[in-house]
Amino acid sequence: KRSLILVLGDQLSLDISSLRDFDPRHDQIIMAEVWEEAHYVSHHQKKIALIFSAMRHFANQLKKQKWPVHYYQYDPDSPYRSLLDVLKSAVKHYSPQQILITHCGEWRLHNAMQTWSKPLATPVHILEDDRFICSLAEFKEWAARRKQLRMEYFYRYIRQKTGLLMEGNSPTGGQWNFDKKNRKSYSNDPPVPPVYQCKPDKITLGVLNDVANYFPEHFGQLKPFWFAVTTEQANAALVHFIEHKLAYFGDFQDAMSSQHDFLFHALISIYLNIGLLDPITTCKMAEHAYQQGKVPLNAVEGFIRQIIGWREYVRGIYWLKMPSYAKENAFNNDRSLPSFYWNAETKMQCMHQCLKSTYEHAYAHHIQRLMVTGNFALLAGITPTEICEWYLAVYADAFEWVELPNTLGMVMHADGGLLGSKPYAASGKYIAKMSDYCKSCHYNVKTLVEDDSCPFNGLYWFFLITHYDTLKSNPRMKLVLSSLQRKSKSEIAKIKQRAQQLLMQLDSL
Ligand code: FAD
Ligand code: DLZ
Numbered sequence: 001k002r003s004l005i006l007v008l009g010d011q012l013s014l015d016i017s018s019l020r021d022f023d024p025r026h027d028q029i030i031m032a033e034v035w036e037e038a039h040y041v042s043h044h045q046k047k048i049a050l051i052f053s054a055m056r057h058f059a060n061q062l063k064k065q066k067w068p069v070h071y072y073q074y075d076p077d078s079p080y081r082s083l084l085d086v087l088k089s090a091v092k093h094y095s096p097q098q099i100l101i102t103h104c105g106e107w108r109l110h111n112a113m114q115t116w117s118k119p120l121a122t123p124v125h126i127l128e129d130d131r132f133i134c135s136l137a138e139f140k141e142w143a144a145r146r147k148q149l150r151m152e153y154f155y156r157y158i159r160q161k162t163g164l165l166m167e168g169n170s171p172t173g174g175q176w177n178f179d180k181k182n183r184k185s186y187s188n189d190p191p192v193p194p195v196y197q198c199k200p201d202k203i204t205l206g207v208l209n210d211v212a213n214y215f216p217e218h219f220g221q222l223k224p225f226w227f228a229v230t231t232e233q234a235n236a237a238l239v240h241f242i243e244h245k246l247a248y249f250g251d252f253q254d255a256m257s258s259q260h261d262f263l264f265h266a267l268i269s270i271y272l273n274i275g276l277l278d279p280i281t282t283c284k285m286a287e288h289a290y291q292q293g294k295v296p297l298n299a300v301e302g303f304i305r306q307i308i309g310w311r312e313y314v315r316g317i318y319w320l321k322m323p324s325y326a327k328e329n330a331f332n333n334d335r336s337l338p339s340f341y342w343n344a345e346t347k348m349q350c351m352h353q354c355l356k357s358t359y360e361h362a363y364a365h366h367i368q369r370l371m372v373t374g375n376f377a378l379l380a381g382i383t384p385t386e387i388c389e390w391y392l393a394v395y396a397d398a399f400e401w402v403e404l405p406n407t408l409g410m411v412m413h414a415d416g417g418l419l420g421s422k423p424y425a426a427s428g429k430y431i432a433k434m435s436d437y438c439k440s441c442h443y444n445v446k447t448l449v450e451d452d453s454c455p456f457n458g459l460y461w462f463f464l465i466t467h468y469d470t471l472k473s474n475p476r477m478k479l480v481l482s483s484l485q486r487k488s489k490s491e492i493a494k495i496k497q498r499a500q501q502l503l504m505q506l507d508s509l
């Protein structure tokens with residue numbers, strides 16, 4: 001059959017299912033930079049640059065091997081505003097017998113695609129995205145067998161399925177999870193190796209020009225731009241991580257430092273998510289470093305767990321629960337997102353540092369997203385849809401299948417505990433323990449109800465007071481709620497007063 005194949009901006013791999021049976025004698029590839037995909041949220045400028053540049057490089061790679069690609073470069077005045085517009089025109093031109101698309105990463109687009117056969121007068125076939133280790137059907141089956149959908153059990157299942165870090169049926173080292181070892185704070189030893197940076201080539205420079213011209217109002221700082229935009233470059237970035245950082249990844253996984261935006265993190269989610277790196281190959285390379293004695297088990301296990309565990313698990317949850325998942329709001333939050341999320345202008349040093357990194361690099365590492373910007377949104381009772389939209393816009397690795405469960409489920413607990421067994425709510429004490437932020441902060445992390453007390457403290461206790469009835473049935477909350485019960489009536493009254501004061505002036509904290 002003569003096929004027209006639409007390759008999306010996050011499907012940049014020769015192994016993608018839609019290209020598997022490609023026959024250059026009669027099939028045709030379509031790739032398109034379009035207004036609608038570039039505007040459904042105010043994507044960070046670096047995210048748009050990454051995707052456009054990686055798309056242009058991938059199209060060139062296909063053309064080099066003599067595969068026909070019709071590429072639509074971004075033009076703000078183009079009559080083709082959406083991917084459907086592009087396909088309508090392409091169908092007229094090529095008269096295909098069918099359209100093939102690998103399953104996309106967002107419900108918004110997937111839902112639209114279900115209706116495309118009619119306006120295109122051509123059958124549209126959606127193929128499984130088998131870059132993932134666990135298919136959607138397999139996840140559904142796994143979920144149906146379990147009372148609770150905990151990541152840890154899913155992870156063990158995938159370890160067995162892949163054989164990664166396994167000795168027969170047993171986990172290497174006799175334990176599935178070494179997370180308890182991975183909670184060190186960082187105080188400049190060992191030194192953090194510099195982040196791997198790629199030099200922009202001619203194509204990327206062209207893209208940077210386009211983004212500066214066409215998206216000046218979008219969030220974030222465009223330059224310097226040093227992301228990898230090809231498989232070779234992404235692979236080099238991964239090798240650099242494994243050689244220089246993986247050994248310490250576990251130890252400092254939860255640490256934060258005002259001196260180092262990236263610490264010992266891999267910076268590879270951007271490449272995994274758009275198809276430049278493959279998850280299994282990535283994990284095998286890390287496992288190999290362990291087998292050669294170059295990195296300790298707690299590091300490699302932690303790293304592999306994030307990829308075959310969390311990454312696959314959140315995707316499964318997303319497709320299992322959408323579209324209703326996006327609307328969940330278990331705590332009935334209704335407060336607007338403070339303006340400092342968009343400009344980093346806040347006296348809270350921890351928030352400032354994480355938001356600054358987000359603005360500059362379209363990146364913040366996991367603990368910054370979870371325990372600082374996320375924790376604040378949870379404690380301040382921000383409307384889940386608003387904070388979810390923010391996370392989808394500001395990170396270069398953000399696609400809804402991975403962003404939404406992390407934000408709505410893990411951070412906001414808005415799904416009532418489907419994804420996380422308890423809210424990750426924490427006071428300033430946690431941030432003080434895991435970072436150096438508090439040392440140079442306007443606020444005092446040691447006090448609770450003074451005018452200059454750390455806002456996380458007042459909001460944390462107020463969160464527990466407000467949601468006491470919902471949280472009290474959760475056995476994992478027992479310990480913290482018992483310390484709340486030990487507080488006197490007058491202490492509680494003061495906390496409430498302090499929290500109300502903070503909530504009234506969120507924007508100016
Ligand atoms: P590392 O810390 O080096 O980890 C290695 C890899 O593990 C990552 O590249 C990533 O592929 C995977 N990984 C780690 N944690 C998670 C997780 N919780 N869920 C899925 N994969 C994980 N990740 C995204 O890829 N896109 C998002 O839009 C996204 N949004 C998030 C929003 C919130 C509120 C939170 C708390 C986390 C979010 N994450 C998201 C997960 C995680 O923060 C990023 O994957 C990670 O920070 C990427 O940086 P890294 O490559 O240096 O990761
Ligand atoms: C994120 C993004 C952006 C900014 N632009 C495009 C684009 O112009 N063309 C395209 O095919 N894909 C783009 N993407 C990625 C898509 O939004 C992504 O494929 C869907 O959200 C599904 O995951």
Ligand code: SF4
Nearest residue numbers: 348350428438441454
């Ligand atoms: Fe953040 Fe509070 Fe520490 Fe300031 S004192 S850096 S607001 S945790």
